[in-house]
Amino acid sequence: MEYIINQFVNGICQGFIYALMAVGYSVIVGVVGFVTFTHGEVIVFGAFASFYIFLLCGNNLLLGVIGSFAASWLIGIFVYKICYERFFHAPRHIALICTIGVSMLLKNIAQIIFGPNKKPMLNIIKNKIYSFGIVEISKVQIVIILTVIILSALLFIIFMKTRWGISLRAVSQDKTAAAMMGINVKQTAMIGNCMGSGLAGVAGLLIAINYQTVYATMGSNLSIKAFAAAVLGGLTSVPLAALGGILIGIIENMGITFTSASLRDIFTFVFLIIILIFKPQGFSKKKGVRP
Amino acid sequence: MKKLVALFLTLSLMVVTLAGCSTGTEESSTSGSTSGESNTSAQTDGKTITLGLTAPITGTHAEYGVGFQAAVEIAMDEINNAGGVNGYNLAVEVMDSKGEPKETSDIVRQFAENDNIQAIIGDFTSSCSMAAAPIVDEAGIVLLSPTASNPDYPGMSDYTFTVMNNQSTEAPWFARAVVGQYIGAKSVAVMWLNTDWGIATHQYLLQGFEEAGITVVADESYAENETDFSSVISKLKSTDPECVVILDQGNVPTVINQIRGTGWDVQLATLGPGSSEQLIQLCGENAEGLIVDTPSFLTPENEEAVPFIDAFKEKTGYAPTDHSLCAYNSVYLLAESIKAIGDGEITREAIKDNLKTAQMDGLAGHVEFNEEGGCSRELLILQVENGKYVVKEDYGYGVE
Structure with missing residues (x-):
């Protein structure tokens, strides 16, 4: 029993990381209107930015979060300029294929700049194990969960309470109408893309802290998980994408508990397929995805 | 202004892509240049035997792939500086398999179709080497893996060999x-x-x-x-x-x-x-x-190992492991095999026949192949x- 509960805690912690990636993903898809495949690479750049910050400035978590957010924000601008800006009125698959190309490009750039070797990220947070009755949770896991909650809350406030948030939501709902209301659609879409990328960068930092390693090719697998979680949430709904991420984390870990870790991805995708068979729109109530 | 930005982005894209390509496939320049030097000093008449190297230069196993490349270059430099093998210089053509079996099969097929390549060293993992085994079997070219330790691999073909313990x-x-x-x-x-x-x-x-x-x-x-x-x-x-x-x-x-x-x-x-x-x-x-x-421990305390360790560190920035040493030994074993051909014509077939009996004593102790083409070490x-x-x-x- 104790063992199953601990697996559940592992699942929740991993789910929170997936959730943060998925939140970033659905912000991008929602605001820009295109599916992206560069998410994994953005995560890697965020992780490496924090790696160098920790190397140069010592283990300051807040600085690391800001740094990885900023670095991924810049990558977000790069991705937006190449993949989206000119293709708003082109068929949707053009931007999609473009993101696949940019993802390969970024992956190879990462290998050239950062080198192909794994890099250690040891003891960023002095590890400690807390026991609550039979539940054991490590300090790293608590930090991860708190960071994700704080960032999600910030995102919610920005979306609901600020002018930026209003423009972002307007662009997300209808680009033409938003343009008529005097919103600069291209700029707003870029900010949306950058915010989503920034969140992915912080997810990269959390992953690197959790696994104590960072390397240039770690993104591709994560990108698919983020995509799966976002699809579960109906692609454009931020809170539902977060729910999707947490559920995937839990289901993976519970699956591993009763079978083998070699089957990890099978649980994720079988779960995704089952949900999509019965609810093609994911958890969201809306039918279909906005164009 | 917008045009300028677009131009700049396109150019940087091109530069980076080209740079990416150059790390993917690169012909080793070190062995080329040293072979040029040794041409004058030794009795070689400029003839070169080219070996193919397929290794994970990028990807999860990059540490080992980069190590393979460095070790092979070191061994070739040593051999070429000492006068080459039977009047031939050795050179290597490196290709990046990324540690993926499908890449290795492609690379090995390319090597097999290239008449200049006399034998292939690689790959790092058993999965990659085994994927390539049927191809070398059909093409009749030696595939000497420094590290594939799956027991099935050496027996897959007459042309598959490994230096690593089974x-x-x-x-x-x-x-x-x-x-x-x-x-x-x-x-x-x-x-x-x-x-x-x-x-x-x-x-x-x-x-x-x-x-x-x-x-x-x-x-x-x-x-x-x-x-x-x-x-x-x-x-x-x-x-x-x-x-x-x-x-x-x-x-x-x-x-x-x-x-x-x-x-x-x-x-x-x-x-x-x-x-x-x-x-x-x-x-x-x-x-x-x-x-x-x-199977071997490379430390500065081991005096025999120092030249290899130093040369390796200079190329890669980190210390070698046994895997790299196996790649180094692979070159020497192939050189032994070429030496054993003597005055005969250097063919892929002759290299295979003589590799079976090739042996050496080096940093990793005594190395020789068993009947299948595998190896066993203490x-x-x-x-x-x-x-x-x-x-x-x-x-x-x-x-x-």
Whole structure:
């Protein structure tokens, strides 16, 4: 029993990381209107930015979060300029294929700049194990969960309470109408893309802290998980994408508990397929995805 | 202004892409230039034998792939500076397999169709080498893998050879001598990588445990691109073994960090990475007490090894492991085989025939092939103490 509960805690912690990636993903898809495949690479750049910050400035978590957010924000601008800006009125698959190309490009750039070797990220947070009755949770896991909650809350406030948030939501709902209301659609879409990328960068930092390693090719697998979680949430709904991420984390870990870790991805995708068979729109109530 | 930005982006894109290509496929310039120098000093008449090298220069196993390239270049430089082989200089053409079997098959096919390539060295993993085995068998060109240790691999064709220990001898020895005798564990948990190499090694390891009377309390596999081991670790932890054995190469540091991250202070032993310097860098304090086995131990205290270590560090920036040494030996073994051809014509077929009987004594002790084209070597037991590997038991420990 104790063992199953601990697996559940592992699942929740991993789910929170997936959730943060998925939140970033659905912000991008929602605001820009295109599916992206560069998410994994953005995560890697965020992780490496924090790696160098920790190397140069010592283990300051807040600085690391800001740094990885900023670095991924810049990558977000790069991705937006190449993949989206000119293709708003082109068929949707053009931007999609473009993101696949940019993802390969970024992956190879990462290998050239950062080198192909794994890099250690040891003891960023002095590890400690807390026991609550039979539940054991490590300090790293608590930090991860708190960071994700704080960032999600910030995102919610920005979306609901600020002018930026209003423009972002307007662009997300209808680009033409938003343009008529005097919103600069291209700029707003870029900010949306950058915010989503920034969140992915912080997810990269959390992953690197959790696994104590960072390397240039770690993104591709994560990108698919983020995509799966976002699809579960109906692609454009931020809170539902977060729910999707947490559920995937839990289901993976519970699956591993009763079978083998070699089957990890099978649980994720079988779960995704089952949900999509019965609810093609994911958890969201809306039918279909906005164009 | 917009046009300028677009132009700049396009240009930077092109530059970066080109740079990307150049790391993917590169013809080694070092051996080329040194062969030019030795042309004048030695009796060579400018003839060159080119070998193909397929190795994971990028990807999860990049540390080893880059090591292969460096080691092969060092060996060729040495051979060429000493006058070459039978009047020939050696050169290498390197291609990046990224550690993926489908890439290796493509590369090996390209090498096989290229008449200039006389033999192929590579690949790093058993999966990659085995994927290429049918191709070399059909094309009739030697595929000498420095490190493929799946017992099925050398027997797949007349043309497949490996310098690395066969897991059918190493894994049972590891179970009996290292875990049973040296650590003295009665119960053990195994984490293993679900690949060709992992499956074969795991099977032999379990046999070894059974024969030695050691109970396997947990036995967990995971996929190659796994990054999160927390659930596997929780699973092992709940069975409370005396020792955890990790069968893997590239993921070992991540696994160790995550085991220590859960505050679990169990004895760790790993079969696969050998005395990898990167492992200690990546694990820091977490590596303390880790037990590994290795067929050769390259430290500055070993005087014979110093020139190789220095040359290797200069090329890569990190210390070599046994894997790189195997790549280095591969070149020498091929050179031996070419030497044995004597005045005869250098053909792919002749290289294969003479490689079967080629042997050498070097840093890794005596190396020769068995009937199938495999290899069997004695091993050392090392333990990490204060951030360094220390030899605990010499060659010949626990041999029945």
